[in-house]
Amino acid sequence: MNDERDPLDETLADGLRALAPAEFTLDADRTLGEMRPRLRQARTRHRLTVTTSVLGALVVVVGGAALLRSDPSGQLDVQGRPTPTVSSPAPSTTVGRSTTTTTLPRSTTTVPQTVVTTPPGATPTTSDTTPPTSRTTPPPPSQTKTYTAQGGRITIRFANGRLTLVSSAPSPGFTSEVHKQDPDDVEVRFENGSHESRIRVRVTNGQLRPEISEN
């Protein structure tokens, strides 16, 4: 069956066309006039549908972005960075003292925090508090405490006789500096140029011994 038509095709075409409504009975102008209201309604409905779809997609995108931004901690995850290995406490030298320093602008209202990950050896056992700022480690069954000084605050976890710095958060205008991070001795200093706060937590006889000094 090709596009070429033979006499039989012409006969069939004539016969089938006779079954169709006559041309003069089909008034396109009149039908188009009758359809005008329906066409306008359909177009309005179509535009409404398209607009609604676009707005819906926009809401999903904006909502998703807002959810992502709504994490209140503003944490800086430093998971995977090497822990400090130099333990020299000499105040006259800065070599090896700092592992992470965060500077907070004075105008900022949300306090960013530096999260220090749990060393692999610190296996949690029990927990009496939930770390308020840690999201990189699961809530461990361990003892977690937060100490606050004028220049900032730190959160430490104590589990299996080992001390772990969970987070340090400087107050507005202060910078934080992890001065020491040993299993039994953690010290963080906060400084803003004219004032220095030190928070040191040591383990003595299985007990936490915090020291907070302001200078």
Add this chain to the structure above:
Amino acid sequence: MGDMSEEAGREDSRRADFDETFRRWWAPMVRSLTVACGDAEVASDCVQDAFTRAYTRWRRVSRLDDPPGWIRHVAVNRMRDHFRKTTRGRAAVERLDAQAVTTAPEPAPPSELATLLAQLPTQQRIAAALFYVEDLDVQHVAHAMGLSEGAVKYHLHAARQTLRRSVDPQS
């Protein structure tokens, strides 16, 4: 202000373009689909639905290579939907085994060609209507039906074999 008047001008132009397409193609499509489905009212509804869909997205449809082909394709699909619904409805009535008393007068006996046409499967009937009544070539019939040209040729060949009995009963 100038942008608004330009947009209004383009809108008028699009509307005129749509009107022209409607005037040119509405009647031929209704005629061929009437032969395909056997009901002028259903055919007219299907074609009007297709034009309405085209109108709502005319900016895009008018840029296609073959806007009437797009409209015809939509209309044929609408008609197929109608076939499905009526087939289901008829089957339901038959299952009820209702022996309705016919009070309407008997319609005039159909021509032999109409009888043979009504016996054709749907695809063959649509292909024959578009090919013979609207005088489309195989390519356009294939586009309207959403089939390959080979499939259309098969349906046309089968339809022709059946319909030719109206001309040559010995065939």
